[in-house]
Every structure is written in structure tokens, then in C-alpha cells.
Amino acid sequence: MSKKLKLGVFGLGSVGQGFYELLDQSKNPNLEIKKIVIKNPTKTRTIESSIFSTTPTDILDDPEIDIVVELIDDATIALEILKQSLQRRKPVVTANKKMLAGNLEEIYWLQKKYETPVLYEGAVCGSIPIIRNLEMHYAYDRLESFEGIFNGSTNYILTKMIDEKINYDKALDQAQKLGFAESDPTLDVKGYDAKYKLAITIAHSFGCFVKPDHMLNIGIDKISAHDIRYAKRQGCAIKLIAKAEKIGNKIFGIVAPTLVPLENPLASVKNEFNAINLVGASTGLQMLTGKGAGSLPTGLVVLADVASLLAEFKYSYPKVIPGNPVTFEKDALINVHVSFVTPGAIHPTDFEEFTGGYQGEDAHFMTGWMRIKKLEEWVDRDDLSIMVNDDTHFKVYEPKKEREFSLA
Amino acid sequence: MSKKLKLGVFGLGSVGQGFYELLDQSKNPNLEIKKIVIKNPTKTRTIESSIFSTTPTDILDDPEIDIVVELIDDATIALEILKQSLQRRKPVVTANKKMLAGNLEEIYWLQKKYETPVLYEGAVCGSIPIIRNLEMHYAYDRLESFEGIFNGSTNYILTKMIDEKINYDKALDQAQKLGFAESDPTLDVKGYDAKYKLAITIAHSFGCFVKPDHMLNIGIDKISAHDIRYAKRQGCAIKLIAKAEKIGNKIFGIVAPTLVPLENPLASVKNEFNAINLVGASTGLQMLTGKGAGSLPTGLVVLADVASLLAEFKYSYPKVIPGNPVTFEKDALINVHVSFVTPGAIHPTDFEEFTGGYQGEDAHFMTGWMRIKKLEEWVDRDDLSIMVNDDTHFKVYEPKKEREFSLA
Numbered sequence: 070m071s072k073k074l075k076l077g078v079f080g081l082g083s084v085g086q087g088f089y090e091l092l093d094q095s096k097n098p099n100l101e102i103k104k105i106v107i108k109n110p111t112k113t114r115t116i117e118s119s120i121f122s123t124t125p126t127d128i129l130d131d132p133e134i135d136i137v138v139e140l141i142d143d144a145t146i147a148l149e150i151l152k153q154s155l156q157r158r159k160p161v162v163t164a165n166k167k168m169l170a171g172n173l174e175e176i177y178w179l180q181k182k183y184e185t186p187v188l189y190e191g192a193v194c195g196s197i198p199i200i201r202n203l204e205m206h207y208a209y210d211r212l213e214s215f216e217g218i219f220n221g222s223t224n225y226i227l228t229k230m231i232d233e234k235i236n237y238d239k240a241l242d243q244a245q246k247l248g249f250a251e252s253d254p255t256l257d258v259k260g261y262d263a264k265y266k267l268a269i270t271i272a273h274s275f276g277c278f279v280k281p282d283h284m285l286n287i288g289i290d291k292i293s294a295h296d297i298r299y300a301k302r303q304g305c306a307i308k309l310i311a312k313a314e315k316i317g318n319k320i321f322g323i324v325a326p327t328l329v330p331l332e333n334p335l336a337s338v339k340n341e342f343n344a345i346n347l348v349g350a351s352t353g354l355q356m357l358t359g360k361g362a363g364s365l366p367t368g369l370v371v372l373a374d375v376a377s378l379l380a381e382f383k384y385s386y387p388k389v390i391p392g393n394p395v396t397f398e399k400d401a402l403i404n405v406h407v408s409f410v411t412p413g414a415i416h417p418t419d420f421e422e423f424t425g426g427y428q429g430e431d432a433h434f435m436t437g438w439m440r441i442k443k444l445e446e447w448v449d450r451d452d453l454s455i456m457v458n459d460d461t462h463f464k465v466y467e468p469k470k471e472r473e474f475s476l477a
Numbered sequence: 478m479s480k481k482l483k484l485g486v487f488g489l490g491s492v493g494q495g496f497y498e499l500l501d502q503s504k505n506p507n508l509e510i511k512k513i514v515i516k517n518p519t520k521t522r523t524i525e526s527s528i529f530s531t532t533p534t535d536i537l538d539d540p541e542i543d544i545v546v547e548l549i550d551d552a553t554i555a556l557e558i559l560k561q562s563l564q565r566r567k568p569v570v571t572a573n574k575k576m577l578a579g580n581l582e583e584i585y586w587l588q589k590k591y592e593t594p595v596l597y598e599g600a601v602c603g604s605i606p607i608i609r610n611l612e613m614h615y616a617y618d619r620l621e622s623f624e625g626i627f628n629g630s631t632n633y634i635l636t637k638m639i640d641e642k643i644n645y646d647k648a649l650d651q652a653q654k655l656g657f658a659e660s661d662p663t664l665d666v667k668g669y670d671a672k673y674k675l676a677i678t679i680a681h682s683f684g685c686f687v688k689p690d691h692m693l694n695i696g697i698d699k700i701s702a703h704d705i706r707y708a709k710r711q712g713c714a715i716k717l718i719a720k721a722e723k724i725g726n727k728i729f730g731i732v733a734p735t736l737v738p739l740e741n742p743l744a745s746v747k748n749e750f751n752a753i754n755l756v757g758a759s760t761g762l763q764m765l766t767g768k769g770a771g772s773l774p775t776g777l778v779v780l781a782d783v784a785s786l787l788a789e790f791k792y793s794y795p796k797v798i799p800g801n802p803v804t805f806e807k808d809a810l811i812n813v814h815v816s817f818v819t820p821g822a823i824h825p826t827d828f829e830e831f832t833g834g835y836q837g838e839d840a841h842f843m844t845g846w847m848r849i850k851k852l853e854e855w856v857d858r859d860d861l862s863i864m865v866n867d868d869t870h871f872k873v874y875e876p877k878k879e880r881e882f883s884l885a
Binding site: 087091095097197201202205206208210337342349352353354355356357358359360363366368369370372373377380381382385 | 505606613616617618742745757759762773774781785790793
């Protein structure tokens with residue numbers, strides 16, 4: 070594809086504008102935007118109006134357009150755009166994590182069927198080139214686990230709440246004003262956005278496809294001033310952590326507020342920054358840190374993907390191999406800290422292994438190993454705040470054996 | 478190149494063995510080592526002897542061998558192997574930083590001339606995919622500066638000296654036993670190894686080729702117990718830092734022991750780990766951390782390079798563009814801390830801007846802005862220990878104007 074490429078762009082939100090601006094600045098003679106399809110033609114824009122259209126087929130059916138850059142919000146429409154583009158053999162660059170995470174296995178097969186690539190570095194961890202590194206650098210390493218801060222908006226909110234003692238609502242408001250938050254903030258604060266990215270990263274790390282619905286996500290919206298004080302006393306930060314681990318042929322994964330000891334470099338990753346710690350059998354620990362949100366950082370990654378198509382780069386999904394026995398397992402034991410106000414809200418018997426508890430004047434907590442299946446029942450309870458202890462791993466859940474009858 | 482590739486390997490030291498082992502484990506049906514050329518045929522080895530040879534042409538002149546993997550120590554012979562391989566249109570994977578740094582501009586042109594790629598991720602920062610990221614991720618960002626820990630051996634030694642109060646000689650001995658150190662340890666401890674990597678990284682970051690001889694390197698071998706105490710009191714770590722900065726169209730760069738404030742995440746990078754902080758106009762700050770030395774971490778990167786050739790990846794040197802006005806400038810002002818034992822060893826007038834000094838019972842120091850040209854004269858003085866202050870930037874050196882004659 071070493072020729073001049075014409076691009077059709079869907080959507081001109083925060084990332085789209087960053088992408089447009091950077092492409093314009095780059096003065097790359099081989100890349101030109103021919104058409105931008107937008108939803109709302111009445112918005113005032115600084116770009117000359119002839120480039121805009123509200124009709125998707127102006128891009129899809131234009132044989133002159135070589136590449137589709139999909140940067141809209143709606144996952145259902147984004148999937149339709151992706152499919153129609155691939156059918157027309159137009160490579161796609163997208164940053165739509167919800168669409169990707171929900172349909173990644175199908176998208177994998179569609180790329181094979183139409184021999185047309187889809188690149189989506191911008192969908193995971195903003196400016197951090199994590200997918201590219203998993204593709205090219207980790208192809209031959211056996212990844213054991215990864216954990217990371219995958220959502221810039223919640224990391225910004227937690228930083229403000231903890232370091233600057235700003236309350237949750239005000240911090241969320243700031244994140245939205247700075248353009249870090251998703252248009253629907255519940256996607257951020259409830260951990261869905263991080264979970265979409267987790268699902269995509271699991272596919273590239275371990276070669277198994279998992280639907281986001283099949284993973285537990287716990288949000289940051291229940292974190293209390295009590296939790297923050299507790300974390301500080303324990304020498305921990307509170308971070309919304311997405312993590313996955315391989316035990317045998319099973320992959321376990323979760324998104325949850327997590328007590329991260331200050332010695333873990335993830336504890337020092339602040340504001341809109343994202344980071345990922347990867348543990349490989351040969352490389353050992355690697356960490357990548359960078360801005361996880363924002364118009365220019367994400368726009369640059371989209372531009373890098375477009376430029377990679379110029380160099381005929383495509384994902385090879387090195388871990389997705391025939392007969393791969395690796396599967397995702399939802400249930401597991403995980404070590405959690407649960408705080409609550411009303412005495413008796415939870416009981417030691419709720420834990421598979423109860424470690425300890427504290428009953429104070431204003432707040433109580435219990436810690437121990439719990440089944441993810443059990444935690445799922447608690448996620449929507451407003452009276453509980455659940456945090457994972459970061460210095461623990463997943464444990465495979467094995468039902469307790471019935472005690473054998475014995476006369477002795 | 479999507480076919481079965483036969484490899485010819487030069488050298489079977491620490492990295493070569495890691496590479497061999499990982500390739501063997503990978504059971505990749507498309508990659509096979511046909512021949513390994515070694516210097517010493519009498520060494521006992523676990524690999525079957527028929528694969529070995531001591532004759533370079535057994536690889537170079539074998540038309541069946543598609544790729545040359547060069548992992549020997551000697552830079553002069555390595556360059557000869559590289560040239561002869563390219564002449565025969567055999568792509569080369571190498572980890573020889575000394576050879577690369579000293580000849581990178583020529584190697585750039587040879588790749589063009591013979592239309593045959595050279596990949597060398599293993600030459601810079603061990604397991605960290607820094608070159609690949611500069612190539613593909615930062616191609617469209619304007620890099621402003623980078624700084625990093627580029628040498629695992631010295632970082633290991635400094636960690637042992639500072640955290641465990643082990644003396645320099647014993648720490649060096651440990652690093653050598655663990656296989657982190659170069660066969661000639663002066664390359665590590667005097668900062669040459671880090672400087673070779675700096676030169677390579679500058680080419681990929683800023684598009685200008687600089688010979689290592691044209692940059693100043695200060696080693697860690699003069700660091701005293703007094704310096705370590707001083708750093709601790711200042712809330713700093715001491716790290717051997719390689720850094721480069723773009724000011725206008727000039728690139729400045731140096732390798733030196735550096736007082737790194739504990740807030741800078743580089744301060745927490747310990748033992749054989751390497752790290753790099755990159756500052757780009759659009760991406761902002763990014764950091765990559767990983768093992769900088771060791772048989773398997775570096776062997777894996779070499780394997781990733783070989784696999785990338787299978788996918789027809791080659792470096793595009795995106796910043797090396799016709800008419801690029803960027804050039805390296807050796808001289809600059811840099812903020813340093815110089816400690817010494819003998820009173821009067823140096824004078825405030827040695828500094829362009831003298832900031833302050835301390836005269837104690839057992840040790841003295843002075844800080845201020847100095848010309849790199851002047852520091853060069855001090856590098857080999859055994860009575861001076863020189864450290865850069867990390868929270869400062871380079872300053873362009875401008876000769877002081879002669880005071881104009883005035884009657885007023």
C-alpha cells in the first residue's frame with residue numbers, strides 16, 4: 070500500500086479532532102482525508118464544510134476511499150460501519166472499545182475472511198502502544214499475568230479525591246470538562262470502559278476471546294472517605310485496576326478498585342495517566358506508562374495506526390492458535406476488603422476464607438477470600454464498598470469437599 | 478517472506494544462548510537455525526556439534542541461509558559480517574550496540590542500497606521495545622526529550638551500593654557473575670555502553686546521526702560514600718542516566734551519574750532494570766520499563782526481531798528525512814554537582830554560573846552550570862566525582878560577551 074491513501078472518517082469528537090489536527094500538521098503527502106461523516110451537521114466547525122457529509126455511503130461506497138477511520142460513540146453503528154468497510158475491502162482503524170470488546174472474535178474472523186485488517190491501538194490505554202507490543206514483542210514470550218490502570222477518567226477522579234480531597238461529584242465534573250470522561254460517565258466509573266479494554270488485551274495476551282459480560286467489574290462510585298483513610302494507613306493507593314492471570318489453561322480477570330501498595334509503581338500513576346504491568350516468562354516484569362485519554366494522545370495513536378496500514382502492518386494475533394486450550398473462567402477466589410456502615414450487613418460466612426474484620430464507631434470492614442460469583446451479587450449493593458487486595462493472586466475455586474463421615 | 482526461514486547465527490554467548498533456547502521452545506515451524514559460527518570450538522556445549530562451524534562463510538555463502546543473527550562481541554568483525562550479509566541480500570538481526578552506534582549512518586545507507594533490512598532492538602535497553610516504538614508509535618509525534626537508565630549492569634551496581642551498602646568492587650563482581658556486565662566492564666562502568674545506546678536512540682528519535690565519540694560520557698566509578706549520603710539527604714537516587722534534548726534544531730546529549738529526585742519514577746527503577754522516559758509534543762510523557770540485561774530478556778527481543786522479518790517489518794527511520802536541519806551539538810551548559818577531597822581542587826571560576834559550594838571535614842562540593850567542553854577535561858581526573866542534577870535541562874552555550882568599554 071505504498072501509495073497515496075484517501076481516508077474516510079466517521080465522527081469528529083475529541084479523538085477525531087485530535088486525529089484531524091495531527092494529520093494536518095504532519096503534512097504527510099501520502100495521507101489525505103477525503104470525507105468526514107458526522108451526525109450533527111449544524112455544529113459550528115473550523116474545517117471547510119465541503120468535506121462533511123451525514124451519509125455513511127459517501128465513504129463506504131466511494132471507491133476512491135482506501136481506509137475507514139471509525140471514531141464514533143455508538144457501538145452498534147460502529148460495528149455496522151466496520152463490517153461494511155471490510156466487505157468492501159477497506160481496512161479500518163477504530164478506537165471503539167465497546168464495539169471491539171463485544172465482537173472481537175467475529176472481527177478476528179472477518180479480517181481473515183475479507184483479508185482486510187482492522188487496527189485499534191487507540192481503543193486500549195490511550196497513547197500506550199500496548200496492542201502493538203503484545204503483537205510484535207510478546208509474540209514469543211509466555212505471558213503469565215498483567216495488571217493495569219486502563220481508564221484515565223477514573224484515575225483522574227481517584228487522584229483528585231485522594232491527593233486533593235476533592236469530593237467524587239466535583240472530581241467527575243472536572244474529568245468531564247477536561248474531555249477525559251466517556252459521554253456516558255457510568256461507563257467509566259462503574260468500570261465498564263476498563264473491562265472492554267481488559268477483554269481486548271486478554272485476546273492479544275492469551276489468545277482467548279471473552280465477552281465483557283462474562284467478567285466482573287466493580288466501580289469506584291462506592292469508595293468512601295473511610296476507605297481512603299484506611300488505604301493511607303495501610304501504605305496503599307486506591308486504583309481502579311484491570312487484571313488478568315493465567316493459571317494452567319484458565320484465564321481469570323476482573324476490574325475492581327484495588328488497594329495497591331505504594332511500592333508497586335502503579336500506585337504512583339496519577340491523573341489521566343494509564344499504565345500496564347506485564348509479567349512474561351522470559352522478559353520478566355515490564356511496565357508501560359502514558360496518557361490514557363485526551364484528544365491529542367489518542368489522536369496520535371489513531372494516526373500511527375493509519376500510518377501502519379501504509380506499511381502493511383496488520384495484527385497477527387500470535388496467541389490465537391488452532392487448538393489453543395486456554396479458556397476464560399469467570400469464577401475464582403479473590404482477596405477482598407469490604408467496608409460497610411450498618412453492622413451485620415455482611416457476615417464472615419460470606420467468605421470462603423475469612424481473614425479478619427474491624428468494627429469501628431462509624432465504619433466496619435471484613436477481609437478474606439471470596440468467590441467472584443458471590444461478589445457479583447454484591448456489586449449493586451449501595452451499602453457495600455468492595456476493594457481487591459493487590460498483593461494477592463487469583464485462586465482457582467474448588468468447591469469444599471463434604472466432610473466425610475467418620476466414627477473416629 | 479512468509480515461508481520457512483533458515484538462520485545463520487554468529488556467536489553463542491549469553492544472548493545467543495537465550496535466543497537459541499527460546500527459539501527451540503517456540504517450536505516455530507517457520508524458523509530453523511542451520512548453522513552457528515563460533516570462535517572457540519573446544520568449549521563444551523549441549524547442542525549437537527554438527528550445527529557448529531568456525532568459518533563465517535559457512536553462513537555467508539550458504540544460499541539456503543535467509544537471515545543472519547549476529548551476536549558476537551567484537552564490533553569490527555560484527556560490522557564486516559553485517560556488510561557481507563547485506564551484500565548477499567541477507568537481512569541481519571544484531572544486538573551489537575558498539576558496532577551500530579559507531580556506524581549507524583553507513584548502516585542506514587547500506588540498508589537502502591541493498592534493499593535489505595537490519596533490525597537491532599536487542600541493542601538498546603535489553604527487553605524494552607524502544608526502537609520499535611520510536612519507529613511505529615512516535616513517527617508522527619515531535620519528540621522533545623528523553624532520559625533513561627540504559628545500562629543494567631551499572632544500575633545493578635548502584636542499587637547494591639546504595640540500598641545494600643555493598644562496595645563498588647563487590648557489586649561489580651556480582652553483576653558480572655549474573656551475566657549483566659559486558660565482557661569488558663569498563664564499557665559499562667565508564668558509561669560507554671549507555672552512550673552507544675544513546676546514539677542509536679537519538680537517530681530514531683530525532684533523525685540525526687551522532688558518533689559516540691562526539692558525546693560526553695561520565696562513569697559511575699568515582700561515586701563515593703559521601704556522594705551517596707549527600708544524595709539521600711537531598712531526597713535523590715543516583716542513577717547513570719543517558720539523556721537527549723531538542724532545543725530548536727540542536728540535539729544535546731550526555732551520559733552521566735545523575736541525582737534523580739525520588740518523585741521521578743526513574744529513581745525507583747532498580748537492579749538490572751532499564752527504563753526510558755519520553756516526552757512528545759502530543760503524547761506527553763511516556764515511560765517504558767523492563768529488564769535491561771540477561772540471557773532470556775535480550776534473547777527474546779532478538780527472536781522478536783527475527784519474527785518481525787518474517788512479517789516483512791523493517792525500520793523506516795521516520796525522522797531521517799531529506800533536508801532535516803537537526804544536528805547534534807556537543808557543547809552546552811549543564812547543571813552539575815562536583816565533589817572532591819583536596820581543598821582547592823576546583824574553583825568557582827570553573828563554572829559558567831556558580832550556584833554554591835560546601836566545604837566539610839572530609840569532603841567538599843560545588844554546584845553550578847558548566848560547559849560540557851570543560852567537564853570533558855575533568856572526566857579522567859581521579860580526584861573529582863561529577864553528577865548531573867536531573868531536574869535541570871541543557872542550556873545552549875553562548876560565549877559571554879566581552880564587556881563593552883564604556884566611560885560611564
